[in-house]
Amino acid sequence: MSNLxxxxxxxxxxxxxxxxxxxxxxxxxxxxxxxxxxxxESGSGKSVTLRALMRLLPKKRTQISGTVxxxxxxxxxxxxxxxxxxxxxxxxxxxxxxxxxxxxxxxIGHQIAESVMRHEGKSQKEGMARAxxxxxxxRIPSARRRLDAYPHxxxxxxxxxxxxxxxxxxxxxxxxxxxxxxxxxxxxQIQILLLLRELQREFGMSVIFVTHDIGxxxxxxxxxxxxxxxxxxxxxRLRDIVRSPVHPYAKGLLAxxxxxxxRGQRLETIxxxxxxxxxxxxxxxxxxxxxxxxxxxxxxxxxxxxxxxDRTARCVLAERATAVG
Amino acid sequence: xxxxxxxVELLEQVEDVGGAAQPLLQVSGLTKHFPVRxxxxxxxxxxxxxxNVSFSIAKGExxxxxxxxxxxxxxxxxLLMHLMKRDAGDIVxxxxxxxxxxxxxxxxxxxxxxxxxxxxxxxxxxxxxxxxAFGPKVHGMADAAARLLARELLGKVGLRPETFANRYPHxxxxxxxxxxxxxxxxxxxPRLVILDEAVSALDKSVEAQVLNLLADLKREFGLTYLFISxxxxxxxxxxDRVLVMYLGxxxxxxPVDKVWDAPAxxxxxxxxxxxxxxxxxxxxxxxxxxxxxxxxIDPPSGCRFHTRCPFAEPLCANATPELSDVDTMGHQAACYxxxxxxxxxxxxAKENDKGATAA
Numbered sequence: 001m002s003n004l005x006x007x008x009x010x011x012x013x014x015x016x017x018x019x020x021x022x023x024x025x026x027x028x029x030x031x032x033x034x035x036x037x038x039x040x041e042s043g044s045g046k047s048v049t050l051r052a053l054m055r056l057l058p059k060k061r062t063q064i065s066g067t068v069x070x071x072x073x074x075x076x077x078x079x080x081x082x083x084x085x086x087x088x089x090x091x092x093x094x095x096x097x098x099x100x101x102x103x104x105x106x107x108i109g110h111q112i113a114e115s116v117m118r119h120e121g122k123s124q125k126e127g128m129a130r131a132x133x134x135x136x137x138x139r140i141p142s143a144r145r146r147l148d149a150y151p152h153x154x155x156x157x158x159x160x161x162x163x164x165x166x167x168x169x170x171x172x173x174x175x176x177x178x179x180x181x182x183x184x185x186x187x188x189q190i191q192i193l194l195l196l197r198e199l200q201r202e203f204g205m206s207v208i209f210v211t212h213d214i215g216x217x218x219x220x221x222x223x224x225x226x227x228x229x230x231x232x233x234x235x236x237r238l239r240d241i242v243r244s245p246v247h248p249y250a251k252g253l254l255a256x257x258x259x260x261x262x263r264g265q266r267l268e269t270i271x272x273x274x275x276x277x278x279x280x281x282x283x284x285x286x287x288x289x290x291x292x293x294x295x296x297x298x299x300x301x302x303x304x305x306x307x308x309x310d311r312t313a314r315c316v317l318a319e320r321a322t323a324v325g
Numbered sequence: 326x327x328x329x330x331x332x333v334e335l336l337e338q339v340e341d342v343g344g345a346a347q348p349l350l351q352v353s354g355l356t357k358h359f360p361v362r363x364x365x366x367x368x369x370x371x372x373x374x375x376x377n378v379s380f381s382i383a384k385g386e387x388x389x390x391x392x393x394x395x396x397x398x399x400x401x402x403x404l405l406m407h408l409m410k411r412d413a414g415d416i417v418x419x420x421x422x423x424x425x426x427x428x429x430x431x432x433x434x435x436x437x438x439x440x441x442x443x444x445x446x447x448x449x450x451x452x453x454x455x456x457x458a459f460g461p462k463v464h465g466m467a468d469a470a471a472r473l474l475a476r477e478l479l480g481k482v483g484l485r486p487e488t489f490a491n492r493y494p495h496x497x498x499x500x501x502x503x504x505x506x507x508x509x510x511x512x513x514x515p516r517l518v519i520l521d522e523a524v525s526a527l528d529k530s531v532e533a534q535v536l537n538l539l540a541d542l543k544r545e546f547g548l549t550y551l552f553i554s555x556x557x558x559x560x561x562x563x564x565d566r567v568l569v570m571y572l573g574x575x576x577x578x579x580p581v582d583k584v585w586d587a588p589a590x591x592x593x594x595x596x597x598x599x600x601x602x603x604x605x606x607x608x609x610x611x612x613x614x615x616x617x618x619x620x621x622i623d624p625p626s627g628c629r630f631h632t633r634c635p636f637a638e639p640l641c642a643n644a645t646p647e648l649s650d651v652d653t654m655g656h657q658a659a660c661y662x663x664x665x666x667x668x669x670x671x672x673x674a675k676e677n678d679k680g681a682t683a684a
Contacts, residue, residue, distance in 0.1 A: 041528035141616075156394075157617040185393035186555065190599040191612040212528065215601030219608050239605040256533035263562060263581075266540070267533040273498050 004206050005030035010066035012048055021277045022048045024230040035207040037221030045230035046210045050176050089119040092167040093176040096183055098159035102151040108162045109147030112169045119170045134165035157188035177209045193219050214257050226250045229275055229285035236311030246313040248290045333477045334470045336461055338514045339435035343420035348381040349549050355414035357400055372621050374400040376573040387550040389564030395621045397573040398553045402521045406438050437510035441522035443502035447494040454490040457509045478508040500531035519551045557600055569593045572621050572629040579656030589651045589658035592630045640668050
């Protein structure tokens with residue numbers, strides 16, 4: 001399996017009134033036809049990582065170091081013209097709030113057609129034909145009529161379908177999804193998840209799916225990277241991580257999800273709050289909240305341990321686990 | 326109140342008038358319609374946000390309300406708090422009619438609310454201590470006593486008063502702000518606390534902390550909760566009984582385990598089936614229902630769910646089914662399939678006893 005995306009030692013910091021070390025030394029890969037989940041709580045750096053892949057971060061205030069390669073090309077070295085061609089054609093993105101991501105003054109059909117005309121050099125007529133085809137693919141009822149609809153005339157679920165249609169109009173190899181179902185109602189969320197799963201198979205796309213919801217990750221991901229304080233603390237096959245998390249944070253996150261917990265029983269929690277990211281981590285960021293913390297955890301960065309061939313964990317505990325196993 | 330240290334003065338709780346058998350809150354026929362401007366030439370339309378909602382909350386109970394956006398759960402909460410005027414219906418607090426036997430001021434002491442947006446619901450210009458002490462002062466407590474109480478309550482919600490009392494809302498995290506909101510609600514010694522999506526904006530690990538805190542406070546202060554959420558896992562965890570709402574109406578209500586294990590309304594079934602799986606080897610394969618919830622402006626006739634219901638029959642569009650008993654345990658559903666002899670082909674025959682229908 002060849003890697004479509006290769007991120008190595010990525011660091012992102014935002015400068016300005018105060019410095020935020022949003023992403024610290026992360027490395028990950030995305031294989032062909034794979035769905036990778038970035039799982040973490042707010043401020044863990046998952047959305048920032050996703051935006052870096054498309055260079056959507058504000059240029060002036062962002063310092064990025066490391067390598068980001070998509071289909072072998074260095075994304076960080078692209079100029080504006082190359083980026084414009086790259087976005088939407090090779091990689092596209094869907095967002096949490098379709099109402100904000102779609103242009104309110106153009107019809108849905110127009111917006112999809114524009115993307116097709118821009119990237120594939122098609123005529124307006126061909127673009128509209130593709131738009132209709134795409135609206136049918138995402139199963140918008142009476143698609144022909146909806147071509148002329150403006151975003152505000154559609155319901156939330158319908159708008160999210162329209163945004164997916166727009167993102168997939170040029171058949172990108174990679175789809176980046178930033179919490180696309182978080183703002184939706186439960187009965188609509190599951191429809192969109194199943195639609196994405198089906199389209200991913202049909203189009204043979206690779207997907208990076210950012211979510212804070214473990215249930216959502218379980219429904220859609222093959223592999224997950226659990227993020228905490230701008231680092232990937234554990235990475236591996238979804239099934240393995242859900243069944244037997246190695247990193248204490250991953251353990252805590254899974255345990256504190258209210259899933260079939262009995263009434264009256266206390267929920268397991270992670271005490272404390274995530275660290276502020278104004279300094280680059282020099283030791284384990286999770287150590288202050290970790291019940292297994294040892295003195296060395298707060299002295300230096302924990303090693304990134306290869307737990308098994310397709311699994312890593314950034315924790316001293318993982319060393320012991322591998323030594324025993 | 327014996328747990329609090331003797332130096333801290335608490336506002337006296339609104340007195341228990343009706344005794345243990347009297348529900349703390351009885352709501353009947355609660356209705357709120359919002360007029361909305363239609364197009365220039367079309368007639369005025371109405372959003373039927375809450376339509377003829379009735380339920381009661383026993384003392385010491387936690388009642389959950391679940392439903393999707395636009396189902397009227399938050400409007401119901403605001404009507405109960407008298408933050409907006411209702412069009413019709415009665416709200417009885419501990420046997421006392423609000424407005425007659427019980428003044429609005431007294432009601433607001435006996436009933437407090439915590440909102441979803443922890444930041445918007447705190448005054449940005451007041452320190453946390455001032456925010457918590459504000460309510461008791463309005464109700465006649467001396468400044469020094471109110472401040473002492475605020476600090477005591479900060480400790481109760483797990484925030485060290487020395488560190489937090491003099492901070493402003495923007496200086497603390499979302500989870501900490503929600504704790505402050507809970508402390509502020511408790512400052513008036515209420516007996517009923519309405520939690521409107523109070524944990525929905527929090528990260529999962531923080532959500533679990535706050536849920537544990539709510540359980541502790543309930544025990545310590547003898548509270549009754551009305552817990553509104555769209556998260557079914559959380560509602561199941563915290564509630565004794567649950568109301569399922571759809572487009573302004575209660576479609577099912579009952580003990581939470583009964584409703585979860587044997588949902589009687591097809592909407593409840595769909596809602597439960599729409600929860601993401603927790604087992605990677607057992608993912609959801611087909612969506613339980615298709616389409617979006619309809620617009621609450623001029624909702625469908627008859628049973629409002631009939632446009633999305635896989636079992637809808639002509640009678641469902643004609644008249645609204647009443648909430649009817651599914652069993653003798655207080656489990657009720659507003660569906661013709663649960664009403665014996667209703668004429669729906671899946672309804673149980675009239676002579677059958679109720680036990681057989683549940684099976």
